[in-house]
Amino acid sequence: MVDSDRSKANWEKALRAMPEIEAKLGTELNCELIALSACAKRTTIYCPRRECGFLNTIPSNNKRVFPCGGCSKDISITAGTYFHKVQKFKPRLIMMELYERGIVLSANQLAKLTGVSTDTASRTLKRLALIAISEMRNLGIEIVSALCADAVCRRTTKTPAGEPPIAEETLLQLETNRQENEYSIVEMPDMSEEEKLVLQEISESGITFDQLAQKIALSIGALSAALTVLELKGLIEKQFADSYRRSKKLHLSMTMQEGDLANSHNAELAKIFVSFVKDFFQGLGRKYLQLYSALDWIAKDRRRWPSNSLIEFCASNRCVSEEEIEEYVTPLAFYVVPSSVLS
Numbered sequence: 001m002v003d004s005d006r007s008k009a010n011w012e013k014a015l016r017a018m019p020e021i022e023a024k025l026g027t028e029l030n031c032e033l034i035a036l037s038a039c040a041k042r043t044t045i046y047c048p049r050r051e052c053g054f055l056n057t058i059p060s061n062n063k064r065v066f067p068c069g070g071c072s073k074d075i076s077i078t079a080g081t082y083f084h085k086v087q088k089f090k091p092r093l094i095m096m097e098l099y100e101r102g103i104v105l106s107a108n109q110l111a112k113l114t115g116v117s118t119d120t121a122s123r124t125l126k127r128l129a130l131i132a133i134s135e136m137r138n139l140g141i142e143i144v145s146a147l148c149a150d151a152v153c154r155r156t157t158k159t160p161a162g163e164p165p166i167a168e169e170t171l172l173q174l175e176t177n178r179q180e181n182e183y184s185i186v187e188m189p190d191m192s193e194e195e196k197l198v199l200q201e202i203s204e205s206g207i208t209f210d211q212l213a214q215k216i217a218l219s220i221g222a223l224s225a226a227l228t229v230l231e232l233k234g235l236i237e238k239q240f241a242d243s244y245r246r247s248k249k250l251h252l253s254m255t256m257q258e259g260d261l262a263n264s265h266n267a268e269l270a271k272i273f274v275s276f277v278k279d280f281f282q283g284l285g286r287k288y289l290q291l292y293s294a295l296d297w298i299a300k301d302r303r304r305w306p307s308n309s310l311i312e313f314c315a316s317n318r319c320v321s322e323e324e325i326e327e328y329v330t331p332l333a334f335y336v337v338p339s340s341v342l343s
Ligand SMILES: [Zn+2]
Pocket: 047, 048, 049, 052, 053, 054, 068, 069, 070, 071, 072, 073
């Protein structure tokens, strides 16, 4: 894996920022206190026990747990928030500090800086992104996921749930089909020569990757890139692990006609987003495009996300389950916030 110049520059920025962040956050205990007092700003909390449901006023003593005024059983003031059941607060707070400074780091880099596993860092980032998405609707512009095909790379390792990559693809395909049925059908956007070449060889009865590779004079990389794009455009679908066939339905909802101002603007936005992904994350599973677009926004929008805003946001936001992260699928059109709307 080769780090891009932007990624290297950000890593150095992060290293330079760390002493200041360390001084601000202090020990793990101090970080817990910071998070708890952010959670306590809600001032009241309902007892989570259904049979009780008493409305408690949160005591101002910065304790994580206090007895319910109704049933006397313990209530955690992080209940239902982003900090629900969190063991270590400091790694999360460091990540927030870095993103609030516009320093985008990959899960790998964050893991190195904060001492958590890459997997934990990745899930923490995705959790943050997931709750930020709903905030993007007013500022963001919707662009077609297919425009960002270049940012997508296939997973070669198992998913965080320990599933082989194919299971994730199947799930995604189902969700994509469901979404596509809700759209009207329009013309196909233009295709590259490689895509045309590959599409010609794929029939409704299907063909394997190896067979394709023998028939077409393309490198393995170019072939699999073309397949990914065709699949994203909904022209072909995967049957088994390595077999492709023509899609029976005409897919894709939006045309990308040249000369159309809005569309060329969208293509420009997509290009910027793709280079963001490539520079900082090398590539993504396509299901997470929307989540990383949210991270991009957090890192560049200082008006919406000034210093200390993320902790407030997280403390007042719901917790996101593991399942929700796993099941999240980027819609066919997703939000990107253009730099032009940020001051
Ligand atoms: Zn109670």
